[in-house]
């Protein structure tokens with residue numbers, strides 16, 4: 001190889017995993033290069049709500065009298081007996097070795113983040129934003145956005161929110177500053193295209209190839225390469241390995257269009273022999289693997305992310321979306337113009353503090369005590385129309401002028417995306433159906449079917465009952481023109497399965513052996529079913545530490 005650049009440790013991705021990895025490795029003495037494909041650092045993390053479930057006895061937990069320990073955290077996150085009300089277990093398939101490492105490093109990582117400039121709101125850890133965080137203790141901490149401009153608005157948070165709000169920008173910008181201060185070299189607009197190993201599937205990982213402005217850049221890693229690329233939710237072929245239903249129309253991935261989770265880390269590692277791990281966690285029906293949008297009329301309807309025109313990302317996002325306050329104001333139909341479920345129903349749930357009452361760790365009674373309540377909204381949306389294709393096709397919110405008034409919506413750009421085909425109107429229901437033209441709408445919506453659906457629904461409003469799907473007391477007829485159709489298709493979000501790693505975040509191959517010189521953490525790593533930032537920051541630090549102390553390649 002002719003190397004263009006070199007360092008001891010090369011980190012791919014400057015998000016929630018990559019920045020802690022880089023700082024840790026640098027502070028442990030290793031020269032470090034971080035590359036990121038994007039034009040700025042932060043990945044999904046900078047857009048995130050900044051709710052960070054680090055527990056196991058943090059100083060914040062102690063200050064507020066919350067009893068927790070690494071053992072309690074480990075016990076919580078490996079408890080086979082905790083199941084959701086639809087019967088799916090949150091923790092059963094977590095890898096014990098990976099969770100032990102997380103439990104031991106969780107509280108130290110909280111203190112480490114504080115020591116590296118991250119400000120957590122001065123209040124008790126709570127349950128806000130929590131999911132799969134363990135049943136026994138409050139563990140959710142909230143990062144103060146301070147004065148940093150939010151990526152989704154281009155502006156700092158409102159003054160009253162700066163210390164008491166919660167946003168990932170308050171995590172990423174201090175870590176970026178700490179990384180630069182420590183001497184980490186950050187190369188933006190560098191996309192890793194492959195990993196370089198001594199032999200195709202044997203020997204040590206020597207470095208990476210990346211592309212930058214059309215040129216190939218080869219970067220040697222004397223000690224280790226850390227994959228921190230953030231998972232696979234945006235890669236249609238990759239995500240369909242876990243769930244064949246997740247076809248192209250699920251194009252509003254949370255975090256896009258700032259960064260996409262394109263599985264490039266997983267694919268590059270698999271090409272040199274790496275194994276995947278903990279695959280049940282990707283399809284287990286809990287948490288936020290796939291979510292119900294709360295905004296309609298835009299491609300990007302994720303509940304916790306609203307793009308405003310002042311954001312530097314807005315030209316790509318194109319619309320703010322119409323936030324839905326009351327699902328009684330609309331119906332949801334599939335591409336055939338037919339309702340499929342009670343619109344007021346939500347998405348999958350996940351366990352958190354006190355989610356199981358009378359909790360006894362590891363007891364079958366925990367499952368016996370839950371009330372079975374299948375959460376089928378998303379499955380109904382993904383089921384499709386029986387036309388022999390995979391994927392449920394587009395889901396459209398159908399509503400009328402009266403609904404617009406009740407919700408206080410403005411049905412014009414920049415609130416809705418007419419131009420790219422995510423919002424339509426018509427003076428009659430039939431005209432509305434005919435106007436719907438979207439690249440994912442496999443067949444035109446039959447006007448008669450939509451007319452029939454609306455007429456039937458209006459009769460349910462008269463009757464005060466929805467015999468088809470049990471929507472509680474349907475309230476409003478859809479009868480006053482103009483009529484509207486807004487994109488409301490489910491949103492992929494979390495990646496909860498990825499590369500096989502061990503407790504040191506070393507990547508493992510298909511034969512169960514460590515791939516020397518290759519590390520991974522965060523959403524690209526498997527074996528740990530928990531949403532977000534805690535596992536990423538902890539595993540980033542673990543990977544950085546172990547890569548820095550690895551033997552140098554000669």
Ligand SMILES: Cc1cc2nc3c(=O)[nH]c(=O)nc-3n(C[C@H](O)[C@H](O)[C@H](O)COP(=O)(O)OP(=O)(O)OC[C@H]3O[C@@H](n4cnc5c(N)ncnc54)[C@H](O)[C@@H]3O)c2cc1C
Nearest residue numbers: 013015016017037043044045049051192230522523532533
């Ligand atoms: C809107 C939103 C809200 C969220 N809120 C929360 C929350 O409140 N609490 C919580 O715990 N979690 C939250 N999350 C989830 C959390 O942000 C992610 O789990 C976390 O950021 C994942 O970290 P990561 O390091 O794996 O990936 P990321 O943070 O996404 O970083 C990956 C980086 O890798 C780069 N990259 C990818 N491929 C390449 C390549 N080939 N070459 C070079 N660079 C590459 C990307 O550009 C990106 O910068 C939220 C996510 C979103 C989208």
